[in-house]
Amino acid sequence: MGQLIVFLTLLALGYGFGRLAESRHYRSIIAREDALRSLLVLPDRMPPIQFQNHASTLVTGSVVISVDYFKTVAAGLRGLFGGRVGAYESLLDRARREAILRMQEEAQSLGAEAVFNLKFETSRIGQNAGQGLGSVEVLAYGTALIPAPVSASAASVVAR
Amino acid sequence: MLISNMEVVPGKKIATHLGLVQGSTVRAKHAGRDIMAGLKNIFGGELKGYTELLSESRDEALQRLSEQARALGANAVVNVRFSTSSIAAGASEIFVYGTAVIVEDR
Numbered sequence: 565m566g567q568l569i570v571f572l573t574l575l576a577l578g579y580g581f582g583r584l585a586e587s588r589h590y591r592s593i594i595a596r597e598d599a600l601r602s603l604l605v606l607p608d609r610m611p612p613i614q615f616q617n618h619a620s621t622l623v624t625g626s627v628v629i630s631v632d633y634f635k636t637v638a639a640g641l642r643g644l645f646g647g648r649v650g651a652y653e654s655l656l657d658r659a660r661r662e663a664i665l666r667m668q669e670e671a672q673s674l675g676a677e678a679v680f681n682l683k684f685e686t687s688r689i690g691q692n693a694g695q696g697l698g699s700v701e702v703l704a705y706g707t708a709l710i711p712a713p714v715s716a717s718a719a720s721v722v723a724r
Numbered sequence: 725m726l727i728s729n730m731e732v733v734p735g736k737k738i739a740t741h742l743g744l745v746q747g748s749t750v751r752a753k754h755a756g757r758d759i760m761a762g763l764k765n766i767f768g769g770e771l772k773g774y775t776e777l778l779s780e781s782r783d784e785a786l787q788r789l790s791e792q793a794r795a796l797g798a799n800a801v802v803n804v805r806f807s808t809s810s811i812a813a814g815a816s817e818i819f820v821y822g823t824a825v826i827v828e829d830r
Contacts, residue, residue, distance in 0.1 A: 574766055577766055577767065578766055578767065578768065581766075581767040581768060581769075582767065582768035582769075585767070585768045585769040586768070589769075589770075609730065609731065610730070610731075610732060611730070611734055615734050616734045616735045617734070617735050618734050618735070620726070620728045620730065620733060620734055621726065621727065621728065622727045622728055622729055622786075622804060624779070624782065624806075626775060626778055626779055626782070627770060627775055628770065628771040628774040628775045628778065629768075629769070629770055629771070630761065630764040630765050630767075630768055630769060630770070630771050631765060631768060632765070632766060632767055632768025632769075633765065633766045633767075635768065636765070662770075680730060681729050681730045683729065683805070683806075685806050685807065685808060687808040687809065687810065687816070688810065689774065689810055689816055698765065699761065699764070699765070699771055699774065701774070701775075701778060701808065703778075703782075703806060703808070705729060705804075705806060706729060707728045707729050707730045709734065
């Protein structure tokens with residue numbers, strides 16, 4: 565009986581706080597995505613010719629997001645029946661978008677115009693990684709192309 | 725040291741290939757952070773401590789990569805890739821590798 569009460573309390577806490585954290589996170593993601601829309605992020609391997617006078621540097625963004633108790637239980641139940649695990653889909657979606665945003669923020673602080681060759685790296689961390697998802701780390705990285713102020717005249721010569 | 729994950733460097737040509745360079749680091753979190761992470765697994769949300777830890781380790785791995793490249797006489801590392809693996813409970817390895825090159829202005 566005691567165990568059941570603990571379980572239900574954890575489930576309720578996980579549901580309440582997890583929902584709250586998720587909706588707050590999505591609001592912040594959507595607002596920042598709107599603000600950073602002008603900074604291009606492409607998975608293309610080669611930049612087009614217009615970028616040939618830009619300086620390039622590696623930019624990264626990473627985030628570690630934890631599951632909540634409700635999601636762990638919901639995904640465990642889903643594991644019995646099979647099918648889409650919506651609880652984990654939204655978790656990974658949040659983590660990826662957050663990682664891209666942090667990478668874009670770094671690129672923007674360097675004055676970059678675009679980020680090329682975007683790559684993702686996802687890994688699972690945490691001591692309970694064997695049982696459930698635990699927490700997930702997403703890293704997004706790419707090459708930021710920064711317009712060089714010195715070669716601005718050279719760029720205009722090339723453009724002509 | 726120019727570090728990039730593209731195969732080419734815009735506006736420059738690759739004069740010499742110096743081969744693979746790598747950097748890695750294994751980091752563990754301290755017990756206090758693990759307890760906090762355990763609590764977070766109930767409530768959900770971002771684990772800021774882990775985010776910081778992993779980005780610090782990544783910076784260190786990149787530092788080692790560029791030291792190795794500098795020792796070879798390179799001025800750039802291209803085609804950089806990251807890889808993360810959890811090798812034991814509470815410890816993860818961050819590995820970064822790339823090609824050391826000498827680039828010249830076109």
